[in-house]
């Protein structure tokens with residue numbers, strides 16, 4: 297009887313924990329209220345409506361990136377220290393953001409929100425952040441408090457990108473080393489090692505960008521063909 301009870305409890309718990317996957321409608325929705333951004337966020341993956349951007353980034357640099365958010369004395373105002381490592385070269389930049397519900401604004405010289413904000417979207421992952429940015433290029437960025445996420449969580453982010461009609465996300469480097477690396481600021485001759493590493497990386501990863509280019513090449517003639525076909529039929 298005892299084991300049966302345990303089994304029932306376990307079974308009902310698992311059914312509670314396995315929630316249904318989020319629909320496109322839910323995944324496209326901005327967050328209802330501001331999350332606490334403070335602390336470190338590891339960038340997991342990146343997608344865009346332009347295939348070549350994330351794919352070239354990964355094919356050449358395969359970077360790892362981390363953001364350390366720190367809330368300022370003024371409410372809603374955050375300093376964000378964005379640090380990346382590509383081929384053991386690191387660089388950091390501190391920027392200030394204003395968070396208002398699901399909108400993440402840049403600030404002007406008075407620390408007032410300015411411009412088109414990035415948007416924080418819903419996610420089924422409990423300690424993740426999905427940021428939709430539109431600084432000229434449309435980007436969907438997936439961050440977590442953890443250095444890696446589960447396959448199911450990554451799949452959900454893929455679905456989220458798909459829901460927007462965007463391309464499959466690129467997963468960034470998960471080795472987050474930001475102390476033992478060279479500075480990009482130094483004008484040292486180490487840059488030849490950087491370009492050599494980029495070349496090495498490209499040799500093993502060129503298929504990604506190539507697929508993007510191929511998609512374009514095969515897409516446009518088809519569009520042209522369909523257009524001609526349509527004109528042709530309208531003549532008949």
Ligand SMILES: *[C@@H]1O[C@H](CO)[C@@H](O)[C@H](O)[C@H]1NC(C)=O
Pocket residue numbers: 364377378379388390474
């Ligand atoms: C930003 O973060 C990097 C990596 O953790 C660190 O080395 C750097 O000192 C930080 N910069 C500032 C201004 O806090």
